[in-house]
Amino acid sequence: MRVAVLGSKGKVGATMVQAVEAADDLTLSAEVDADDPLSLLTDNKTEVVIDFTHPDVVMKNLQFLIDNGIHAVVGTTGFTDERLQQVRSWLAAKPGVSVLIAPNFAIGAVLSMHFAQQAAPFYESVEVIELHHPQKADAPSGTAARTAALIAEARKDLPPNPDATTTGLPGARGADVDGVPVHSVRLAGLVAHQEVLFGTAGETLTIRHDSMDRTSFVPGVLLAVRRVAEFPGLTIGIESLLNLQ
Amino acid sequence: MRVAVLGSKGKVGATMVQAVEAADDLTLSAEVDADDPLSLLTDNKTEVVIDFTHPDVVMKNLQFLIDNGIHAVVGTTGFTDERLQQVRSWLAAKPGVSVLIAPNFAIGAVLSMHFAQQAAPFYESVEVIELHHPQKADAPSGTAARTAALIAEARKDLPPNPDATTTGLPGARGADVDGVPVHSVRLAGLVAHQEVLFGTAGETLTIRHDSMDRTSFVPGVLLAVRRVAEFPGLTIGIESLLNLQ
Amino acid sequence: MRVAVLGSKGKVGATMVQAVEAADDLTLSAEVDADDPLSLLTDNKTEVVIDFTHPDVVMKNLQFLIDNGIHAVVGTTGFTDERLQQVRSWLAAKPGVSVLIAPNFAIGAVLSMHFAQQAAPFYESVEVIELHHPQKADAPSGTAARTAALIAEARKDLPPNPDATTTGLPGARGADVDGVPVHSVRLAGLVAHQEVLFGTAGETLTIRHDSMDRTSFVPGVLLAVRRVAEFPGLTIGIESLLNLQ
Amino acid sequence: MRVAVLGSKGKVGATMVQAVEAADDLTLSAEVDADDPLSLLTDNKTEVVIDFTHPDVVMKNLQFLIDNGIHAVVGTTGFTDERLQQVRSWLAAKPGVSVLIAPNFAIGAVLSMHFAQQAAPFYESVEVIELHHPQKADAPSGTAARTAALIAEARKDLPPNPDATTTGLPGARGADVDGVPVHSVRLAGLVAHQEVLFGTAGETLTIRHDSMDRTSFVPGVLLAVRRVAEFPGLTIGIESLLNLQ
Numbered sequence: 001m002r003v004a005v006l007g008s009k010g011k012v013g014a015t016m017v018q019a020v021e022a023a024d025d026l027t028l029s030a031e032v033d034a035d036d037p038l039s040l041l042t043d044n045k046t047e048v049v050i051d052f053t054h055p056d057v058v059m060k061n062l063q064f065l066i067d068n069g070i071h072a073v074v075g076t077t078g079f080t081d082e083r084l085q086q087v088r089s090w091l092a093a094k095p096g097v098s099v100l101i102a103p104n105f106a107i108g109a110v111l112s113m114h115f116a117q118q119a120a121p122f123y124e125s126v127e128v129i130e131l132h133h134p135q136k137a138d139a140p141s142g143t144a145a146r147t148a149a150l151i152a153e154a155r156k157d158l159p160p161n162p163d164a165t166t167t168g169l170p171g172a173r174g175a176d177v178d179g180v181p182v183h184s185v186r187l188a189g190l191v192a193h194q195e196v197l198f199g200t201a202g203e204t205l206t207i208r209h210d211s212m213d214r215t216s217f218v219p220g221v222l223l224a225v226r227r228v229a230e231f232p233g234l235t236i237g238i239e240s241l242l243n244l245q
Numbered sequence: 246m247r248v249a250v251l252g253s254k255g256k257v258g259a260t261m262v263q264a265v266e267a268a269d270d271l272t273l274s275a276e277v278d279a280d281d282p283l284s285l286l287t288d289n290k291t292e293v294v295i296d297f298t299h300p301d302v303v304m305k306n307l308q309f310l311i312d313n314g315i316h317a318v319v320g321t322t323g324f325t326d327e328r329l330q331q332v333r334s335w336l337a338a339k340p341g342v343s344v345l346i347a348p349n350f351a352i353g354a355v356l357s358m359h360f361a362q363q364a365a366p367f368y369e370s371v372e373v374i375e376l377h378h379p380q381k382a383d384a385p386s387g388t389a390a391r392t393a394a395l396i397a398e399a400r401k402d403l404p405p406n407p408d409a410t411t412t413g414l415p416g417a418r419g420a421d422v423d424g425v426p427v428h429s430v431r432l433a434g435l436v437a438h439q440e441v442l443f444g445t446a447g448e449t450l451t452i453r454h455d456s457m458d459r460t461s462f463v464p465g466v467l468l469a470v471r472r473v474a475e476f477p478g479l480t481i482g483i484e485s486l487l488n489l490q
Numbered sequence: 491m492r493v494a495v496l497g498s499k500g501k502v503g504a505t506m507v508q509a510v511e512a513a514d515d516l517t518l519s520a521e522v523d524a525d526d527p528l529s530l531l532t533d534n535k536t537e538v539v540i541d542f543t544h545p546d547v548v549m550k551n552l553q554f555l556i557d558n559g560i561h562a563v564v565g566t567t568g569f570t571d572e573r574l575q576q577v578r579s580w581l582a583a584k585p586g587v588s589v590l591i592a593p594n595f596a597i598g599a600v601l602s603m604h605f606a607q608q609a610a611p612f613y614e615s616v617e618v619i620e621l622h623h624p625q626k627a628d629a630p631s632g633t634a635a636r637t638a639a640l641i642a643e644a645r646k647d648l649p650p651n652p653d654a655t656t657t658g659l660p661g662a663r664g665a666d667v668d669g670v671p672v673h674s675v676r677l678a679g680l681v682a683h684q685e686v687l688f689g690t691a692g693e694t695l696t697i698r699h700d701s702m703d704r705t706s707f708v709p710g711v712l713l714a715v716r717r718v719a720e721f722p723g724l725t726i727g728i729e730s731l732l733n734l735q
Numbered sequence: 736m737r738v739a740v741l742g743s744k745g746k747v748g749a750t751m752v753q754a755v756e757a758a759d760d761l762t763l764s765a766e767v768d769a770d771d772p773l774s775l776l777t778d779n780k781t782e783v784v785i786d787f788t789h790p791d792v793v794m795k796n797l798q799f800l801i802d803n804g805i806h807a808v809v810g811t812t813g814f815t816d817e818r819l820q821q822v823r824s825w826l827a828a829k830p831g832v833s834v835l836i837a838p839n840f841a842i843g844a845v846l847s848m849h850f851a852q853q854a855a856p857f858y859e860s861v862e863v864i865e866l867h868h869p870q871k872a873d874a875p876s877g878t879a880a881r882t883a884a885l886i887a888e889a890r891k892d893l894p895p896n897p898d899a900t901t902t903g904l905p906g907a908r909g910a911d912v913d914g915v916p917v918h919s920v921r922l923a924g925l926v927a928h929q930e931v932l933f934g935t936a937g938e939t940l941t942i943r944h945d946s947m948d949r950t951s952f953v954p955g956v957l958l959a960v961r962r963v964a965e966f967p968g969l970t971i972g973i974e975s976l977l978n979l980q
Contacts, residue, residue, distance in 0.1 A: 107367045108443075108450040115360045115452070118489060122352045122464070124678040125624060131687075134615060134651070139658035161624070163676050168629035171666065172674040175659035183673040184662040186653050188614040189689035189947055197621075198353075199679035202461035205353040207360070208451040212924055212947060216447035219367070244363060369923040370869060376932075379860060379896070384903035406869070408921050413874035414910035417919040421906065428918040429907040431898050433859040434702055434934035442866075444924035457679055457702060597857045598933075598940040605850045605942070608979060612842045612954070688843075692951035695843040697850070698941040706937035709857070734853060 003225055004030040004046040006061055007053035012075065012217070016050050019218045026225065038064045046070055048225050059083060066090045066097050073224040074101040075217070088234050098228045100235045104143065105220030108209040109194070110237070113147050114244050115207050116196045120154035123198035123205070125161045127174065131185040131193040139184035144194055145177055151196070152178030192216075247274040248470055249291040251306055252298035254278040257320065257462070261295050264463045271470065283309045291315055293470050304328060311335045311342050318469040319346040320462070333479050343473045345480045349388065350465030353454040354439070355482070358392050359489050360452050361441045365399035368443035368450070370406045372419065376430040376438040384429035389439055390422055396441070397423030437461075493715055494520040494536040496551055497543035502565065502707070506540050509708045516715065528554045536560055538715050549573060552589060556580045561588045563714040565595060565707070578724050588718045590725045594633065595710030598699040599684070600727070603637050604734050605697050606686045610644035613688035613695070615651045617664065621675040621683040629674035634684055635667055641686070642668030682706075738960055739765040739781040741796055742788035747810065747952070751785050754953045761960065773799045781805055783960050794818060801825045801832050808959040809836045810952070823969050833963045835970045839878065840955030842977070843944040844929070848882050849979050850942050851931045855889035858933035858940065860896045862909065866920040866928040874919035879929055880912055886931070887913030927951075 003020050007013035008031035020028045029044040038061065041049060048071045051061055055078025065072045066087075079087075079101055087099055104110060120126060128151075130144035140148075160179055165172075174181035192211040197204060220238055227241045235241075248265050252258035253276035265273045274289040283306065286294060293316045296306055300323025310317045311332075324346055332344055349355060365371060373396075375389035385393075405424055410417075419426035437456040442449060465483055472486045480486075493510050497503035498521035510518045519534040528551065531539060538561045541551055545568025555562045556577075569591055577589055594600060610616060618641075620634035630638075650669055655662075664671035682701040687694060710728055717731045725731075738755050742748035743766035755763045764779040773796065776784060783806045786796055790813030800807045801822075814822075814836055822834055839845060855861060863886075865879035875883075895914055900907075909916035927946040932939060955973055962976045970976075 106448055107445070108448045111360075111364050111367070111450060115356075115363075118360075118487075119356050122356070122468070122487065125676070127675050127677060129619065129673070129675070135654050137654055137656045139655045139662040145659075161676070162678060164625050164627055165629045165674075165676065166627045168674070169635075169665035169667070169672070171661040171664050172629040172672060173661065173676070174664070174673060175662035177659070181675070182659070182662060183619070183664060183675065184655075184658070185617050185619070185671070185673065185687065186615070186651070186655065186663070187617060187687055187689035187694060188652060189692055189694045189945075189951075191947060197675065197677055199677035200352070200464045202456060202458045202463065202679055203351060203353045204455045204457070204677060204679045205356060206451070206453040206455070208453065210449045210451070210924075211447060212449070212926060213447045216924075218447065219445045223367070242363075242367065370921070372920050372922060374864065374918070374920070380899050382899055382901045384900045384907040390904075406921070407923060409870050409872055410874045410919075410921065411872045413919070414880075414912070414917070416906040416908065417874040417910035417917060418921070419906050419909070419918060420904035422904070426920070427904070427907060428864070428909060428920065429900075429903070430862050430864070430916070430918065430932065431860070431896070431900065431908070432862060432932055432934035432939060433897060434700075434706075434937055434939045436702060442920065442922055444922035447924055449922060449924045455679075457681060461679075596938060597935070598938045601850075601854050601857070601940060605846075605853070608850075608977075609846050612846070612958070612977065690842070690954045692946060692948045692953065693841055693843045694945045694947070695846060696941070696943040696945070698943065700939045700941070701937060702939070703937045708937065709935045713857070732853075732857065 001025065002027050002029040002045055002047045004032060004041050004044065004049050006032050006049055006051040009033040010052055012052040015215055015218065016052065016221060019222060023222060041070060042068050048073060048228060050221060050225065051076055059086065062087055062099060063090060066094050066099065069094065069097055071098045071228045072100070073221060073228055074099065075105060075221065084234065091233050096232050098232050098235070100224050100228050100231065102238050105217040105224065105238060106211060107220045107223070109143055110239055110242065112194065112196065112207050112209045113150055114239065116147055117150050117154045119198050119205055120151045121158065123200045125199040126151055127181045127183065127197050129183045129185065129195045129197070131187060131190050133190050134186040134188055136186060140175055140182040144182050147194070147196060148177035148180040148182050152180050246270065247272050247290055247292045249275040249277060249286050249289065249294050251277050251294055251296040255297055257297040260460055260463065261297065261466060264467060268467060286315060287313050293318060293473060295466060295470065296321055304331065307332055307344060308335060311339050311344065314339065314342055316343045316473045317345070318466060318473055319344065320350060320466065329479065336478050341477050343476050343478065343480070345469050345473050345476065347483050350462040350469065350483060351456060352465045352468065354388055355484055355487065357439065357441065357452050357454045358395055359484065361392055362395050362399045364443050364450055365396045366403065368445045370444040371396055371425055372442050373425060373427045374430065374440045375427065376432060376435050378435050379431040379433055381431060385420055385427040389427050392439070392441060393422035393425040393427050397425050491515065492517050492519040492535055492537045494522060494531050494534065494539050496522050496539055496541040499523040500542055502542040505705055505708065506542065506711060509712060513712060531560060532558050538563060538718060540711060540715065541566055549576065552577055553580060556584050556587050556589070559584065559587055561718045563711060563718055564589065564591045565711065574724065581723050586722050588722050588725070590714050590718050590721065592728050595707040595714065595728060596701060597710045597713070599633055600729055600732065602684065602686065602697050602699045603640055604729065606637055607640050607644045609688050609695055610641045611648065613690045615689040616641055616670055617687050618670060618672045619675065619685045620672065621677060621680050623680050624676040624678055626676060630665055630672045634672050637684070637686060638667035638670040638672050642670050736760065737762050737764040737780055737782045739767060739776050739779065739784050741767050741784055741786040744768040745787055747787040750950055750953065751787065751956060754957060758957060776805060777803050783808060783963060785956060785960060786811055794821065797822055797834060798825060801829050801834065804829065804832055806833045806963045808956060808963055809834065810840060810956065819969065826968050831967050833967050833970070835959050835963050835966065837973050840952040840959065840973060841946060842955045842958065844878055845973055845977065847929065847931065847942050847944045848885055849974065851882055852885050852889045854933050854940055855886045856893065858935045860934040861886055862916045862918065862932050864918045864920065864930045866922060866925050868925050869921040869923055871921060875910055875917045879917050882929070882931060883912035883915040883917050887915050
């Protein structure tokens with residue numbers, strides 16, 4: 001499979017160039033950065049493009065890729081409903097072309113959320129602990145907030161978490177996300193970690209995801225590259241590629 | 246819903262009597278132990294029976310229950326293929342009656358195995374650590390061996406775990422269950438715990454189940470009682486009741 | 491060694507009666523509850539008394555024990571500075587008699603606090619997570635608040651935890667105990683658990699204590715019974731018995 | 736404080752150059768690699784040298800440093816008893832000069848071992864789990880084997896771990912290091928991690944150390960640089976600098 005990287009000199013793009021070169025079943029067809037013409041992609045018979053570029057240029061990139069029948073795996077951000085609608089209409093004119101846009105390629109994060117939703121209806125109690133390096137600006141993390149919201153939706157027919165707390169210090173019981181307590185730890189030495197804890201009489205279930213370095217997106221992007229052609233049209237998130245449900 | 250307990254004076258049975266009494270939506274219709282007539286069940290208009298008895302009597306119990314249109318949730322052991330076939334043939338004559346037989350009612354253990362199977366294809370490495378009280382006779386535990394076998398089946402198209410170990414002490418790398426290393430810890434103070442660890446470049450995913458006391462089967466049995474009528478015929482294991490997949 | 495239990499019919503006292511009977515090196519000399527005369531202790535040649543009674547009677551008990559040269563291991567609460575001073579003055583008149591009064595006999599809790607204080611000066615960041623059953627009324631737990639205060643004292647010459655949080659939900663970053671964030675999880679299925687997390691560049695250190703059931707005080711009380719005679723006068727807490735430092 | 740790095744172009748040395756430059760209270764006096772003269776150190780008024788070089792040159796380096804009254808913090812390996820004796824005799828002639836040689840500068844690893852030794856006498860059971868990346872050649876790790884040996888020494892007057900295992904698979908119960916079971920996990924995505932688990936009736940204590948990247952030696956080396964002058968003569972290991980006990 002012939003694969004090109006758009007944004008090949010960016011931090012993520014450069015990592016993906018190495019990853020494609022290291023993969024036995026993939027051939028790096030082109031490295032394209034800001035100053036390079038997109039025609040490098042077609043000249044080199046690219047089948048799939050990995051796009052980690054910028055909201056300012058990603059729409060132009062996608063239009064070119066779809067026009068030329070090249071599948072796209074996109075980690076660039078900034079997709080509004082309007083933009084997604086535009087991508088869908090371009091794809092409608094080119095059946096057989098696939099575009100996959102995902103906010104998070106870490107397979108473990110996606111699996112964690114999926115498992116948490118499946119487990120949620122069977123437990124009286126659930127809480128989320130996320131742990132990150134102390135340079136992080138937001139607390140809770142976006143992933144933790146989204147995980148908690150998905151759990152809350154999955155247990156909406158259940159009574160709230162039992163909690164007899166009557167005295168204490170403000171903040172001890174965490175942030176409330178739709179009824180799910182979320183605790184944010186910020187610790188030097190950590191990277192990005194999350195634990196979902198479920199409990200009922202006599203037993204607990206814990207789903208923990210640890211990202212040890214910034215390359216944890218690589219296996220998810222490679223999985224997407226290998227399977228994107230099976231999903232013509234627009235796909236959001238890598239869930240569908242994981243054969244879940 | 247009118248629920249009776251067979252084996253009501255056994256340790257598990259007595260716990261289930263209390264659990265049924267404590268549940269708002271369930272009524273305890275009868276407590277039946279070794280010396281009591283099964284007619285107590287029909288006399289008290291029992292709809293569902295919980296059977297934690299003995300392999301010697303469970304088949305006679307099931308014949309009576311099926312004959313009388315009473316659903317059964319069974320934790321008694323000793324079911325051979327022959328016995329299961331017999332139960333199926335009795336049920337064939339009574340459409341609408343449900344029998345659920347499960348080796349393990351701990352919801353967390355069942356969810357853990359299911360999640361482990363779903364995650365297995367996406368990780369280079371997987372190992373299992375199970376931790377129990379030091380009175381346990383077998384190592385690894387039956388649940389850990391079964392979990393490892395299911396994982397091995399789910400990743401049978403993948404290369405084996407990478408492992409550069411060339412020197413060391415015997416046993417350090419655990420037991421080998423179909424290519425999955427399984428480590429057994431025996432520690433005073435523990436009850437029954439299991440961790441499945443998955444890893445790939447830059448990230449790990451851990452699924453941990455902790456049974457803190459011997460009552461961790463209760464929520465699973467109650468779930469089965471409430472839903473068994475929806476599953477006419479014979480059902481093995483509580484997986485189908487968990488709406489997984 | 492001849493050991494008696496005061497408050498022998500209370501929940502803790504009854505557990506201690508069993509524990510003394512089960513210990514090969516200890517003999518149960520007497521079981522004394524509210525209606526029994528203290529003379530049972532001297533009649534039975536008691537060497538050490540375990541007192542889990544009530545603030546209303548414990549001072550009277552201690553006066554009798556000290557007068558009669560019996561060592562005391564005391565888990566009863568309600569000791570003010572005034573009461574401690576009284577005990578000291580009784581002991582001054584009876585050199586060679588030992589009284590040990592401890593708020594917490596769980597060895598693991600005491601070791602955790604000690605280790606946390608020792609590690610504190612060497613890490614940029616520290617946070618505490620405590621996890622309990624949902625019937626608990628206070629958050630954070632008394633042990634977590636005390637652990638955090640001891641850590642804060644041990645790192646008082648260090649800069650505060652680094653923390654770039656600028657946006658978020660209230661409570662996400664936990665309660666503030668003297669600059670140490672403390673997070674309280676309340677989950678069905680749990681008993682009493684605490685984690686102290688330390689972090690610096692590239693590494694973290696975690697000290698975790700799990701109490702799985704209400705008997706976790708037993709080993710600490712037995713240790714105190716066996717060693718109390720070595721510590722004449724008044725001793726507060728079991729730290730001194732653990733040979734720490 | 737004026738600090739130089741010997742072996743400044745090696746991987747560890749280069750990291751230490753950066754770390755010294757980033758520290759407000761330290762000044763980088765010189766970077767010296769294989770082809771540079773040691774006189775750079777004296778020319779630049781170096782007070783402390785960090786030596787991560789090679790067994791072939793480290794003795795020559797130490798002779799020069801001691802002769803010139805420069806303190807040394809040494810992570811280079813290969814120190815036999817004979818070599819240590821030689822260093823001691825050089826130091827005898829230069830009172831006031833300090834040399835610290837340590838096999839492991841990760842503070843967390845050193846604290847873990849120390850805490851494990853302190854806790855060991857108070858628990859019935861103890862096991863060690865070490866978890867590393869799958870490129871590691873030895874199992875168990877050197878640190879785990881040393882930790883287990885120290886624990887075994889600290890509990891040598893206790894009965895062995897209780898263990899009722901009678902049936903099982905070979906390896907399930909781990910490697911035996913002086914009676915302490917040690918389990919080695921090798922998992923893609925991990926770096927270097929170790930857990931010591933202690934257990935007794937109703938409670939467990941866990942000491943966990945996580946090295947997330949290869950820079951976890953930095954805080955320990957900087958601590959040694961700042962404090963080495965307080966320890967004239969030869970010091971082995973950083974324990975003495977941690978104010979333990």
